[in-house]
Amino acid sequence: MEYVKLNNGIEMPQLGFGTYLIPDENFEDALIKAYDMGYRQFDTAWKYNNEARIAEIFKKHGIKRDSVFITTKLSEDSLYRGGYRTGIRSVLNRRNNVSIEQAVQQSFDNLNTDYIDLFLIHAPCKESIEIYKVLEKFYKQGRIRAIGVSNFLQPHIEYLCEVCKVVPAVNQIEISPLNAQIQYTEWLQKRGIAVEAMSTFSRFHSVEPRLEIIENPGIVEVAKAHNKSSVQVVLRWLLQRGIICIPKTWYEPHIKENISIFDFELSAEEMNTVASLDKGKFLNYNNFNRQRMLPKKYRNWEGFKNPDNYGDEFNALPWWKKPFYIY
Numbered sequence: 351m352e353y354v355k356l357n358n359g360i361e362m363p364q365l366g367f368g369t370y371l372i373p374d375e376n377f378e379d380a381l382i383k384a385y386d387m388g389y390r391q392f393d394t395a396w397k398y399n400n401e402a403r404i405a406e407i408f409k410k411h412g413i414k415r416d417s418v419f420i421t422t423k424l425s426e427d428s429l430y431r432g433g434y435r436t437g438i439r440s441v442l443n444r445r446n447n448v449s450i451e452q453a454v455q456q457s458f459d460n461l462n463t464d465y466i467d468l469f470l471i472h473a474p475c476k477e478s479i480e481i482y483k484v485l486e487k488f489y490k491q492g493r494i495r496a497i498g499v500s501n502f503l504q505p506h507i508e509y510l511c512e513v514c515k516v517v518p519a520v521n522q523i524e525i526s527p528l529n530a531q532i533q534y535t536e537w538l539q540k541r542g543i544a545v546e547a548m549s550t551f552s553r554f555h556s557v558e559p560r561l562e563i564i565e566n567p568g569i570v571e572v573a574k575a576h577n578k579s580s581v582q583v584v585l586r587w588l589l590q591r592g593i594i595c596i597p598k599t600w601y602e603p604h605i606k607e608n609i610s611i612f613d614f615e616l617s618a619e620e621m622n623t624v625a626s627l628d629k630g631k632f633l634n635y636n637n638f639n640r641q642r643m644l645p646k647k648y649r650n651w652e653g654f655k656n657p658d659n660y661g662d663e664f665n666a667l668p669w670w671k672k673p674f675y676i677y
């Protein structure tokens with residue numbers, strides 16, 4: 351295993367195990383196989399509704415708390431009744447009585463632990479700054495080893511750094527060959543923010559792999575040259591950029607395949623072959639419409655002025671609906 355040193359000195363395994371949407375009946379088996387094969391970083395979230403299950407499985411199999419690095423995330427939905435509060439559904443939801451402290455505590459209780467290795471804000475939201483300040487409090491008390499964010503664009507990071515004290519240790523964002531995020535990754539890394547890639551192979555809310563990546567002839571050719579698979583080549587491409595990866599699968603040969611990526615190296619030309627698929631757009635998790643946490647000067651960011659950045663789904667809305675989808 352290779353490690354990334356976070357900006358506070360904590361070492362995070364560079365390869366982890368994504369746990370979103372793994373079916374219940376496969377969950378225990380997949381988690382334990384991953385642990386036995388050497389995975390030591392597990393990525394969960396309040397929203398995945400599997401934190402308690404992970405704790406229960408680790409306990410049942412005698413996996414010691416300090417032998418694993420656990421990341422979880424606080425979603426704005428954990429503060430609201432009825433789950434979702436965004437878009438048109440927000441009208442149906444009322445403010446719940448869950449405070450941010452209680453929402454953070456819920457993850458501690460679910461995970462049955464007295465410390466969490468990495469706690470992220472799941473996505474930018476109106477309460478991001480308040481949430482981050484609570485995370486800072488837990489961090490200063492030593493209950494969270496590192497804090498960070500997910501799905502944050504450049505202005506979200508800039509504003510957070512302006513008003514909060516602790517520079518995020520990590521930003522977990524969509525990165526794949528189709529959305530390579532070369533410049534943004536470098537921008538974050540230069541500021542000491544480690545980049546974690548999620549949703550590298552999947553299509554939004556689906557368990558089907560993205561064949562346009564796996565079957566791409568350029569990637570297939572690189573894979574053949576190293577006697578590896580396309581997925582291994584893409585994961586290697588991420589590792590060599592210093593990015594933390596958390597592929598998700600519950601199929602044993604794929605779990606094994608995804609951790610067998612530390613014994614080969616891509617050349618600069620091969621790195622470019624993978625990056626050449628880049629469309630420069632978010633495909634699964636587009637957060638350009640998440641602007642409400644930002645004061646006006648940050649909402650004037652160039653990126654927000656380009657309609658292309660908002661994605662097809664947003665652009666297909668009639669003009670009068672669009673303001674309701676900026677949140």
Ligand SMILES: NC(=O)c1ccc[n+]([C@@H]2O[C@H](COP(=O)([O-])OP(=O)(O)OC[C@H]3O[C@@H](n4cnc5c(N)ncnc54)[C@H](OP(=O)(O)O)[C@@H]3O)[C@@H](O)[C@H]2O)c1
Pocket residue numbers: 367368369370371393394472473500501522547548549550551552556557558559560564581582596597598599600601603604605607608635
């Ligand atoms: N912060 C956020 O907002 C956010 C959003 C999404 C995800 N995440 C995190 O990121 C993790 C990964 O993202 P994801 O769940 O969207 O999944 P993903 O890892 O991007 O893609 C999963 C797909 O890749 C396929 N796959 C994995 N390994 C493979 C291999 N070796 N060969 C062929 N196909 C392979 C899987 O198919 P098979 O089942 O056939 O192997 C599955 O269809 C999540 O589990 C979650 O922890 C975070």
